[in-house]
Amino acid sequence: MEKYNLTCIMCPLGCSLVATKDGDEIKVTGNNCQRGEIFAKEELTCPMRIVTSSVKTEKGVKSCKTSKPVPKAKIFDVMKEIEKLRLKDAKYGEVVIKNVLDTGADIVITANE
Numbered sequence: 001m002e003k004y005n006l007t008c009i010m011c012p013l014g015c016s017l018v019a020t021k022d023g024d025e026i027k028v029t030g031n032n033c034q035r036g037e038i039f040a041k042e043e044l045t046c047p048m049r050i051v052t053s054s055v056k057t058e059k060g061v062k063s064c065k066t067s068k069p070v071p072k073a074k075i076f077d078v079m080k081e082i083e084k085l086r087l088k089d090a091k092y093g094e095v096v097i098k099n100v101l102d103t104g105a106d107i108v109i110t111a112n113e
């Protein structure tokens with residue numbers, strides 16, 4: 001049986017979780033709500049993260065992020081896709097890459113200016 005100590009990142013409470021894995025069975029303790037159990041199980045099977053970065057435009061650098069978490073293993077490849085972009089301009093909320101690397105997540109501009 002493998003044991004993992006995790007901190008839930010799904011809300012500011014940051015519950016300390018203990019996940020135990022026995023074959024395909026994962027048990028989670030320390031969570032104050034169901035989201036913590038889902039988070040811990042995902043961390044042990046397919047960890048996901050929101051990616052934040054910036055896009056180069058002719059009017060300067062604009063911050064961006066993924067519209068939803070992507071597999072942790074694809075973060076660097078997603079960053080490379082963002083780095084390839086050269087835009088004239090980009091507005092807040094604009095999707096600059098749709099379904100990046102078939103993750104189901106879009107790259108969205110988060111800069112207000």
Ligand code: SF4
Pocket residue numbers: 008009010011012013014015030031032033034035036037
């Ligand atoms: S387990 Fe629930 S209450 Fe605890 S940090 Fe995660 S989301 Fe928040």
